[in-house]
Amino acid sequence: MSEKSAxxxxxxxxxxxxxxxxxPVKGGVFMTAKAQCKAVDGVSLVIRAGExxxxxxxxxxxxxxxxxxxxxxxxxxxxxxxxxxxDLAKLSRxxxxxxxxxxxxxxxxxxxxxxxxxxxxxxxxxxxxxxxIGNEAERRARVSELLRTVGLxxxxxxxxxxxxxxxxxxxxxxxxxxxxxxxxxVCDEPVSALDVSIQSQVLNLMLDLQRELKxxxxxxxxxxxxxxxxxxxxxxxxxxxxxETASAEEIYRSPRHPYTRALISxxxxxxxxxxxxxxILQGDVPSxxxxxxxxxxxxxxxxxxERCRVEKPALRTVATTAGIEQQVACHLxx
Amino acid sequence: xxxxxxxxLEVRDLVTAFDTDAGQVRAVDGVSFVVPKGKxxxxxxxxxxxxxxxxxxxxxxxxxxxxxILAGQVMFEGQDLTKLSPEHMLKIRGARIGMIFxxxxxxxNPLHRIGRQLSEIFLLHKTKDPREALAMSVxxxxxxxIPSPEIRVSEYPHQLSGGMRQRVVIAIALACKxxxxxxxxxxxxLDVTIQAQILELMKNLQREMGMSIVLxxxxxGVIAEVCDEVVVMYAGRIAERGPVLEIFENPKHPYxxxxxxxxxxxxxxxxxxxxTIEGMVPGLLDLPTGCRFQNRCPHKIARCxxxxxxxxxxxxxxxxxxxxxxxxxxxxxxx
Numbered sequence: 001m002s003e004k005s006a007x008x009x010x011x012x013x014x015x016x017x018x019x020x021x022x023x024p025v026k027g028g029v030f031m032t033a034k035a036q037c038k039a040v041d042g043v044s045l046v047i048r049a050g051e052x053x054x055x056x057x058x059x060x061x062x063x064x065x066x067x068x069x070x071x072x073x074x075x076x077x078x079x080x081x082x083x084x085x086x087d088l089a090k091l092s093r094x095x096x097x098x099x100x101x102x103x104x105x106x107x108x109x110x111x112x113x114x115x116x117x118x119x120x121x122x123x124x125x126x127x128x129x130x131x132x133i134g135n136e137a138e139r140r141a142r143v144s145e146l147l148r149t150v151g152l153x154x155x156x157x158x159x160x161x162x163x164x165x166x167x168x169x170x171x172x173x174x175x176x177x178x179x180x181x182x183x184x185x186v187c188d189e190p191v192s193a194l195d196v197s198i199q200s201q202v203l204n205l206m207l208d209l210q211r212e213l214k215x216x217x218x219x220x221x222x223x224x225x226x227x228x229x230x231x232x233x234x235x236x237x238x239x240x241x242x243x244e245t246a247s248a249e250e251i252y253r254s255p256r257h258p259y260t261r262a263l264i265s266x267x268x269x270x271x272x273x274x275x276x277x278x279x280i281l282q283g284d285v286p287s288x289x290x291x292x293x294x295x296x297x298x299x300x301x302x303x304x305x306e307r308c309r310v311e312k313p314a315l316r317t318v319a320t321t322a323g324i325e326q327q328v329a330c331h332l333x334x
Numbered sequence: 335x336x337x338x339x340x341x342x343l344e345v346r347d348l349v350t351a352f353d354t355d356a357g358q359v360r361a362v363d364g365v366s367f368v369v370p371k372g373k374x375x376x377x378x379x380x381x382x383x384x385x386x387x388x389x390x391x392x393x394x395x396x397x398x399x400x401x402x403i404l405a406g407q408v409m410f411e412g413q414d415l416t417k418l419s420p421e422h423m424l425k426i427r428g429a430r431i432g433m434i435f436x437x438x439x440x441x442x443n444p445l446h447r448i449g450r451q452l453s454e455i456f457l458l459h460k461t462k463d464p465r466e467a468l469a470m471s472v473x474x475x476x477x478x479x480i481p482s483p484e485i486r487v488s489e490y491p492h493q494l495s496g497g498m499r500q501r502v503v504i505a506i507a508l509a510c511k512x513x514x515x516x517x518x519x520x521x522x523x524l525d526v527t528i529q530a531q532i533l534e535l536m537k538n539l540q541r542e543m544g545m546s547i548v549l550x551x552x553x554x555g556v557i558a559e560v561c562d563e564v565v566v567m568y569a570g571r572i573a574e575r576g577p578v579l580e581i582f583e584n585p586k587h588p589y590x591x592x593x594x595x596x597x598x599x600x601x602x603x604x605x606x607x608x609x610t611i612e613g614m615v616p617g618l619l620d621l622p623t624g625c626r627f628q629n630r631c632p633h634k635i636a637r638c639x640x641x642x643x644x645x646x647x648x649x650x651x652x653x654x655x656x657x658x659x660x661x662x663x664x665x666x667x668x669x
Contacts, residue, residue: 052605058525059496165614195380195615196552197630200596200608207605222525225555229598230605252600266530268555270597272578275559280534281527284495 007183009050013216014184019043019079021065025289037289039065041240047184052210052217054231054248056224060285062240063220067186070218071105072096101131101180108189110169114161120172121157127179146175150205167198171205178209186218191226203230224267228252233324236260239296240288242315246326256318256328259297307331342513342546343369348406350391359618361387363570374547376561378554380615384570385550389516393433394423411513429459432507436519438499442491448502449487455509474505479535497528504535511543518550533560554597558582566590569615569626572645576652586648586659588631633658
């Protein structure tokens with residue numbers, strides 16, 4: 001807890017520099033690497049203490065891979081992940097271990113991420129055992145405290161994950177993630193598998209926990225309305241690249257990248273009177289195995305120019321609102 | 335067909351049950367609605383509310399032998415589909431009623447080329463000549479916006495992207511120019527930009543071909559975007575039904591109101607507490623007597639636990655099943 005108080009709100013907590021995650025694509029008789037899938041291709045971003053950074057993009061854009069790199073479920077190909085004076089990207093398993101209690105993860109499908117053979121009590125006790133915290137009685141006490149924190153009955157400890165509904169299971173996943181008082185929680189689509197009426201319960205819980213425990217979140221999701229609701233800043237990814245970043249308000253009020261614009265305009269609005277003119281993108285997202293030259297978005301961009309096909313646009317600052325920079329990777333000034 | 339005011343599809347008091355180890359459960363329990371010609375009806379509700387089972391009941395595609403229609407009628411083009419023989423249903427399914435499923439990868443056969451899967455439906459209903467069927471398939475793929483369809487017909491489903499696969503499924507559903515298309519979560523597995531393409535495609539095809547659509551979804555945004563009429567289902571029953579504007583602007587059922595208030599919206603303030611519907615849906619095996627929403631309802635009174643609320647008329651085509659709808663104040667709905 002002592003080190004947590006050192007996290008000044010607003011100061012960088014975790015910084016990613018030029019992160020690349022390439023997966024080999026194997027084939028042929030000898031299963032040799034024939035090509036590379038560039039899932040994350042040179043991403044830089046900062047997560048500040050106490051904030052929620054939303055990470056949005058379509059399937060295959062590399063958002064989940066990026067999240068898994070941070071908790072080192074993936075070993076990045078190159079680049080840096082700076083946290084607490086260390087570069088997580090280069091640490092060995094044992095060197096990584098002390099950092100794991102500070103960086104935790106919530107997964108999309110709690111049915112898959114909870115061991116179905118263990119009771120909820122065992123699942124929640126495990127982080128304490130792994131990190132050698134407390135004796136058995138203390139651990140049990142912490143488990144019931146955790147269950148109370150996430151709004152589950154104390155009796156839940158004796159039961160198995162399958163006895164719970166999807167929303168309750170996600171509460172168990174959240175309890176496990178916050179067990180060791182982490183500083184950063186990577187949330188990968190935490191509410192996508194839940195029904196609308198349950199989704200709002202879990203989002204409220206996450207907001208409460210952030211305030212009480214001073215957590216920082218990296219919130220990865222494809223539902224932009226949900227991401228906007230919970231985030232302070234938002235990063236938009238496309239095909240392994242960051243194409244735009246800004247405060248949550250600004251990215252909806254004045255998106256600058258043509259992809260962000262199309263993404264926002266594609267969201268169905270729950271208001272039958274609001275039928276806006278949609279930007280309908282043509283075609284599909286290209287494959288990260290064979291990404292286009294130049295700007296990754298040029299194959300679908302309605303504003304494409306010759307330059308976009310050859311030259312990759314760098315992220316540049318276009319505006320600053322309330323101390324938060326808006327950065328866009330586009331050659332054009334839209 | 336003769337009278338333009340007759341609805342294309344009318345479901346009356348449909349009851350569909352499944353036999354399980356723990357006993358019989360009624361997944362759909364007395365559901366009625368009407369689909370007008372050329373219009374889109376949305377069915378919205380949470381997982382397990384019976385929306386997909388309603389679709390399967392209309393189409394008579396319930397898993398056998400567990401699932402069966404216990405009561406009710408499905409009136410389609412002047413006949414009751416629940417009474418038809420399986421052979422007769424074959425002539426209607428695919429020809430008069432098309433079906434679009436959620437996950438195009440499972441709806442398509444991975445071992446057969448796209449052309450063969452599309453030709454199948456033409457060979458079944460339209461022609462005996464395989465070459466003619468293939469030519470029809472190419473035309474159909476062109477209609478749903480698949481580039482170079484003459485090459486795509488000889489490809490396999492895995493060679494197409496998710497959006498393209500869903501276009502193929504739509505092509506199969508629309509191949510015989512059906513009067514009705516039932517689309518069960520057609521865009522749920524797709525990304526938003528692809529979802530926008532598919533919804534646009536379905537709207538355009540409806541304009542051209544004039545078919546009616548039953549669209550099943552949990553996404554209120556999609557409902558607002560494409561539907562004319564809405565049915566809100568909860569735990570196997572209808573909570574509310576009516577024209578889309580009425581449902582969104584004048585919702586009467588506490589469940590509908592709760593849903594509309596609990597979704598985060600792009601134009602609502604950030605990081606504030608969302609309204610929630612507390613608790614969760616009761617299991618179909620231990621349903622309460624009376625109103626099925628009672629354990630989560632903020633307006634519950636003693637009568638809700640005793641008497642099942644009847645479906646009452648609020649206004650033209652707008653019905654609600656709630657004892658207290660008259661007393662509820664108008665809902666402030668954000669833009």
